[in-house]
Amino acid sequence: MDKKVTLAQLKEVVQEAYDQVKTNTGGKNADYIPYLANVNKDLFGISVCLLNGQTIHVGDTDYxxxxxxxxxxHTAILALRQYGAKEILDKIGADATGLPFNSIIAILLENDHPSTPLVNAGAISACSMVQPIGDSAKKWDAIVGNVTDLCGSAPQLIDELYKSESDTNFNNRSIAWLLKNYNRIYDDPDMSLDLYTRQCSLGVTALQLSIAAGTIANGGVNPVTKKEVFDATLAPKITAMIAAVGFYEHTGDWMYTSGIPAKTGVGGGVMGVLPGQFGIAAFAPPLDGSGNSVKAQLAIQYIMNKLELNVFSNNHITVVD
Ligand SMILES: NC(=O)CC[C@H](N)C(=O)O
Structure with missing residues (x-):
């Protein structure tokens, strides 16, 4: 069913979601990375990027x-661009782990396979694959350039976060070297881990993430800059990966309750992709027990349910003037 909504109606739904969720006090900031524990827990923003490039944003979407x-x-997309869908499936995989994002057991259970670029193991593996192999500075430029193209503007490294995370990432160090043991690291393990840690420390806004999500929803063309960032054939591949594992061990519950493939981060961001329709991002630091932002989840669920949209349904919206 195709439903026509005006931009004003859509804005109203986003504002309602914001108003309903703003006072929620559930969850707590990530504290295993010291920087994150000190971010203002009341920050909250929601941004939607339509495929014509219009954005709707409420709250702290510039933070x-x-x-x-x-x-x-983002880096899975870069690896897909550089290697193609088949090689990424062979070398890393596109599977759910059903386990926490930093699980070491998952690597062992999957016969040494990192499962997917969307958990720590596969993400470190993806960083190791970024070309040019052996050149940390150029690899970093490629990672940042790709994030910039997807978001339509540059991210900024948060030095304090990078330091905080580098000083405490002992679990990830084990993952990098375990993967090396199984020949699943394709460059120097310490360099690959450092690139992963640095990319996690990039500062972005909810507005930027909604544009990146919009680029995926739009088949690889950034809706704001109109630049073709990646080939359209890769869009369903990356969305399939997000749908399979975007919320780690709670991905099934998330898909069931929200109907939108989305990826979370312990900084409090969630980025959702509704193919052919829009990208959405929400940000609020307090997290549930699995490291997923409580308010961002509630806000996106509210919007999807209110608009009666679901990636598994036949409902679409057309935004009219
Ligand atoms: N779920 C997350 O956002 C985790 C990212 C964090 N940099 C880590 O590796 O632990």
Whole structure:
């Protein structure tokens, strides 16, 4: 069913979601990365990017927060661009782990396979694959350039977060070297881990993330800059990965209750992709027990349900003047 909504009606729904969720006090900031524990817990913003490039934003959508695991999507796209869909499936995979994002057991259970670029193991593996192999500075330029193209503007490294995370990422160090043991790291393990840690420390806004989501929803063409960032054939691949594991061990519950493939990060960001319709992002630091922003989840669920949209239904909206 195709439903016509005006931009004003859509704005009203986003504003309602914001008003309903703003006072929620559930969850708490990530504290295993010291920087994140100190971010203002009351920050909250929602941004929607339509495929004609219009954006709707409410709340703190210009605040730069740590992109964290949402960056896994961006770098998976870069790896897909550089290697193609088949090689990424063979070398990393596109599977759900059903386990927490930083699980070591998942690597062992999957016969040494990192499962997907959207959990820590696969993301470190993806960073190792970024070309040119062996050149950390050029790899970093490629990672940042790709994030910039997807978001339509540049991210900024949050130095304090990078330092905080580098000083405490012992679990990820184990993952990098375990993967090396299984020949699943395709460059120097310490360099690959450092690139991963640095990309997680990029500061982005909810507005930027909604544009990145809009680029995926729009088949690889950035709706705002109109630049073709990646080939349209890769869009369903990356969305399939997000749908399979975007909320880690709670991905099934998330898809069931929200109907939108979305990826979370412990900085409090969530980025959702509704193919052919829009990209959405919400940001609020307090997290549930699995590291997913409580308010961002509620806000996106509210909007999807209110508009009666679902990636598994036949409902569409057309935004009219
Ligand atoms: N879920 C996340 O956002 C985790 C990202 C964080 N940089 C980590 O590796 O632990």
């Amino acid at each position: 730069r927060f740590g992109i964290e695991s949402v960056s896994k999507v």
